Amino acid sequence: MKLRLLLSASLFAFTAALAPRAALAEVSPLDLVQPIADYKIYVSENAEKLVADTKAFTDAVKAGDVDKAKALFGSTRMSYEAIEPIAELFSDLDGSIDSRADDHENSEKDPEFTGFHRIEYGLFAENSAKDLAPFADQLMADVTELNKRIKDLTLPPEKVVGGAATLMEEVAATKISGEEDRYSHTDLWDFKGNFDGSRKIFDLVRPLIEKDESAFVTKVSSNFDAVETTLAKYKTADGYELYDKLTDDDRKVLAAAVNTLAEDLSTLRGKLGLN
Amino acid sequence: MSQSAGSASPRPASQRLMKLAIVGAAALVVAGSVAFYIASKGVKSPSSDAIMVTIKEGACEPNAITVPAGRSTFTIVNKSDRALEWEILDGVMVLEERENIAPGFSQTLQAKLKPGKYEITCGLLNNPRGTLHVTPSAASDAEAARPALLAYLGPLAELQVFLATQTNALVKATLALDDAIKSGDVDKAKAAYQDARQPYQQIAAMADQFADLHNAIDPVADYLEKREQDPGFTGFHRIEQGLYAGNSTEGLTLASAKLLADVTALKERMRGLRIQPEQIAKGAGRLIASLADTKIATGIDHYAQTDLADFDANIAGVARMMTLLKPVAVSAAPQVFADIEARLGDVDVALKTLRGQDGFPAYDKINAEARKALTAKMQLLAQALGKFNAAIGLE
Numbered sequence: 013m014k015l016r017l018l019l020s021a022s023l024f025a026f027t028a029a030l031a032p033r034a035a036l037a038e039v040s041p042l043d044l045v046q047p048i049a050d051y052k053i054y055v056s057e058n059a060e061k062l063v064a065d066t067k068a069f070t071d072a073v074k075a076g077d078v079d080k081a082k083a084l085f086g087s088t089r090m091s092y093e094a095i096e097p098i099a100e101l102f103s104d105l106d107g108s109i110d111s112r113a114d115d116h117e118n119s120e121k122d123p124e125f126t127g128f129h130r131i132e133y134g135l136f137a138e139n140s141a142k143d144l145a146p147f148a149d150q151l152m153a154d155v156t157e158l159n160k161r162i163k164d165l166t167l168p169p170e171k172v173v174g175g176a177a178t179l180m181e182e183v184a185a186t187k188i189s190g191e192e193d194r195y196s197h198t199d200l201w202d203f204k205g206n207f208d209g210s211r212k213i214f215d216l217v218r219p220l221i222e223k224d225e226s227a228f229v230t231k232v233s234s235n236f237d238a239v240e241t242t243l244a245k246y247k248t249a250d251g252y253e254l255y256d257k258l259t260d261d262d263r264k265v266l267a268a269a270v271n272t273l274a275e276d277l278s279t280l281r282g283k284l285g286l287n
Numbered sequence: 288m289s290q291s292a293g294s295a296s297p298r299p300a301s302q303r304l305m306k307l308a309i310v311g312a313a314a315l316v317v318a319g320s321v322a323f324y325i326a327s328k329g330v331k332s333p334s335s336d337a338i339m340v341t342i343k344e345g346a347c348e349p350n351a352i353t354v355p356a357g358r359s360t361f362t363i364v365n366k367s368d369r370a371l372e373w374e375i376l377d378g379v380m381v382l383e384e385r386e387n388i389a390p391g392f393s394q395t396l397q398a399k400l401k402p403g404k405y406e407i408t409c410g411l412l413n414n415p416r417g418t419l420h421v422t423p424s425a426a427s428d429a430e431a432a433r434p435a436l437l438a439y440l441g442p443l444a445e446l447q448v449f450l451a452t453q454t455n456a457l458v459k460a461t462l463a464l465d466d467a468i469k470s471g472d473v474d475k476a477k478a479a480y481q482d483a484r485q486p487y488q489q490i491a492a493m494a495d496q497f498a499d500l501h502n503a504i505d506p507v508a509d510y511l512e513k514r515e516q517d518p519g520f521t522g523f524h525r526i527e528q529g530l531y532a533g534n535s536t537e538g539l540t541l542a543s544a545k546l547l548a549d550v551t552a553l554k555e556r557m558r559g560l561r562i563q564p565e566q567i568a569k570g571a572g573r574l575i576a577s578l579a580d581t582k583i584a585t586g587i588d589h590y591a592q593t594d595l596a597d598f599d600a601n602i603a604g605v606a607r608m609m610t611l612l613k614p615v616a617v618s619a620a621p622q623v624f625a626d627i628e629a630r631l632g633d634v635d636v637a638l639k640t641l642r643g644q645d646g647f648p649a650y651d652k653i654n655a656e657a658r659k660a661l662t663a664k665m666q667l668l669a670q671a672l673g674k675f676n677a678a679i680g681l682e
Contacts, residue, residue, distance in 0.1 A: 041440045042561055048440065049447035056448075104379040107412050114369055115412045124413060166441040166611065185387040285437075 039220050039284050044169060047216040051172050054212055055098050058091040059159040065091065066155045070148035073131060076141045085135065086198035086251050089128055092155075093205030094212075096182065097175025101168075102161055109154045112192070127151055129195075136195035170286045173217060177277035179210035184270050188263065190255045200252035204243060211236050214277065221283055228283075232276050238269045337362040337395060340407070340417075342371060347409040347417040354419070356402045356427030364393040367410050374408040375400075375419060402427055431618040433680035439564040442611040446562060449607055450493060453486040454554035460486070461550045464526070468536045468543045476539075477530050481593065484523065487550070488600035490557070492570035492608065497556055503549050507587050522546055524588070531590035565681040567612060571605045572672035579665040583658050586650050595647035598661075599638050606631050609672075620678035627675065630668035637664050 065088040072081040092099055092110065100106040107115070109127040116122035120133055126147055134144045186192040187203040214232060222229055242265050246253040258266075281287050338359060341348040343366035363373045365388045374384040375398060382405065383398040402423040406416040430438075460483035467476035487494065487504070495501045504522040511517035515528060521542055529539045578598060588594045609627055616624035637660070641647065676682045 041437045042443070042563070044440055045443045045447055045562070046558075048444035049451065052444060052448045053451065100384075101381045102379055103374060103376055103381050103408075106381075111412060117411055117413060166445045166614065169437075169440045169444070182386070 038224060041169075041285070043220050044173075044217070044284060044286075047220070048167060048169055048172050050216055051213060052167050055095045055162060055167070058095045059099075059155075059162045062088075062091040062095075062155050063159050066152055070152045073135070073141050073148040074145045078135060078139065078141050081131075081141060082135050082196070083250075085128075085132060085196055086193075086201035089193075089198070090201055090205035090208075092128075093202045094209035095162075096206065096209065097171055097178050097213075098162060098165070098167060099158060101165075101171065102158065105154050105158050105161070109151065109158070127154070129193075132193060132195045170281055172213060173281050173284055173286050174278075176210045176213040176280055177274055179206040179213075180270055180274035180277055182206055184267070184274050188267050188270060190258075193255070197254040197256055198252070199255040200243065200246055200258070204252065207236075207239060207243065210273070210277065214280070217280065217284060225283060228276065228279075232273065235269045235273045235276070239266060239273070242266055242269075336360065339364065340373070341366055342373070342410050343367055345410055345414040347407055350409075350417040352407070352417070352419045354400065354421055355424040356400060356421050357424055358397060358399050361396045361398065362393055363388055363396065365390055369410070371410045372408070376406045376408065376416070377403065401431075434615045434619050436564070438615050442567075442615060443562055443564065445611050446493075446567065446608060447558075447560075449611075450490055450557045450560075451554075453490045453604075454550070454557050456486040457483055457490075457550050458547075458554050461547050465543045465547050468526070468539045471536050473530060473534060473536055476526075476536055477591075480523075480526060480530060480591075481596070483550075484593070484597065485600045487523070488597045489604035489607070491601055492574040492605060493557070493560070493562070493566075494553060495574065496566075496570065497553065500549055500553050500556070504546065504553065508589070509585070522549065524590075527588060528590045531592075565676050567608050568672055568675035568681075571608055572669055572675075574601060575605060575665055575669040575672060579662050579669050583662045583665060588650065592649035592651050593647070594650035595638065595641060595653070599642075599647070602631065602634055602638065605672075606635075612675075616675075616679060619680065620675065623671070623674050623678040627668070627671045630664070630671045634661075634664050634668055637661055 065084070069081060069084040069088040072084060100110075110129070111125065111127060112129050113119040113122070113125055113133070116125045119125070120130075120137075125133075128151065130147050131144055131151065134140060134142070134147075183203055183206045187199050187206065190197065190199050192202055193199045214236070218229060242262050243252075245262065246257065338352060338354065338361050340352070340361055341364040345367075361373075363385060365371055368390050370387055370389050372384055372386040373388065373394075373396065375382045382400070383396055385394050385396045388394045400419075400421045402421050405419040405421065407419050408414070408416055460479055464476055464479035464483055467473075467479050494504075502519070505524070506519060506522060507524055508514040508517070508520055508528075511519050514520070523546065525542045526539055526546065529535060529537070529542075578601065582594075583598070586592075586594050588597060609624075609631065613624065638647075641653065641657070641661075
């Protein structure tokens, strides 16, 4: 009995060694069709919402209603942040919609500094909607064009699955530090948008790996839960507290969970045979 | 069978054999583990042959890079004084990127690239870009000639989105049709009928593979034993007969409720459909052949005479399906695909020519000669579609 066991163990070791890669390729490309189709629908719905929200936001900017525009800024950006892995595939639009002053030679004064953060700068740093109308018009035109291009885009599968990690890396790099929305301090809204987008991708592919990767799935889920619980503490009636309200302890909790998520989710492409 | 330690009468010969076998098996385990270790280390270390790109003073160094198709690793060194992102661009589209590379730091990026000429970004948005030339390799040529299943994943997902969008529209319009019939509003019912017909015809190439639903939703009286009196005469054309030949909603509530149940079932089944890549051109070819063989000659909408709108929706659906395959087809079967596009264009022009100011004319106004001309164009399209799967390596 022992002998037979040992022999079969050694045989197994050999077979496993001969085909170590094949053993991992459990997920057929056809299994991914439905999750990616569902994700496209999610992206399209968010792009539609972005267009509608941006309309209300830019209307307020053009009407010179600084208070209303300020109040709409955080929520308008959320749908963009949720679909960033796809939105940022269009380099020209991503530059004109979401670039920061640092991306331009003359920072805030650079004529090519446009989009959300240029308007944010006017509204929050200068407390004025003066001279913002051209930026508002261009932002509206850009998100409309983005929505149209997304409709015609066949999503690259590896960008969809890779997007779960990309979003968490984005949070780790720019949201935890509070540098993205530096004039408005509405980073937690962006954070929530990135978070929702990342969790959506994970939830869509989760059934494909649940059986073979249950420890991984449990770990990622619990880290998502930790972030969600901490973020929820800062929820207000119409959105989120300003970034400076975030306590050091919570910042640490978020940073740890987000970094682990970014690292873990970066293995998702490989697990699904998309590397 | 186990050899207990206190065994009174040892059997030396068999024990020796056993020892040998154990040693042998153990050696196998070790050998197996070593083989496993070697195999798992077979993955190329990413940094061994990485291409260094240094960014300083608003430019990439080197500024022109050439790599063979396939997987490449880039190490981006930021020697500028600002955090930056590095991107590989195909036109305005980002193929790969690495964000937030801090000043003085470097990051690596792995990219699987197809042959072509691309641009690389070098720091600030308005800095001049560098070039990345990806040259064909034996592996990329083979992959281009016979795309792997993975290459169809994007198109198949997009096809599912198309089917979901159309079946949603179908169910929504059929609900409106059912409401209008229940409330006895003929004009509203006719409008909703046409609204429902369009999405159904757009997905006909995929919907007709569910024989039971297809026979319940879209049977034409000509093919039923007792024609309009046949109990199997259900679905769209039964309602069409009531609305257009009878100009009434009377007696249609049962047929309408059944149609609603059937299109709802179709939507569910479409969602669960696991479409194989070869089914796309095959389904499209089958649908177009059925138009060329009989439908154009005999017509299908006997009471509403809206056949041309149906054909137009069929073509729109087939065009959508084939467009999804374009990224795969342009490298693997460029000639055959160009032929399909040209034939689709011909049919489209022919239909547009028939279309007047107020839409398509009633089909009984289209004489036999005009039908023959349309049939001929449809035949050429069916033939072109029939060559697709073999050309792209799906047969």
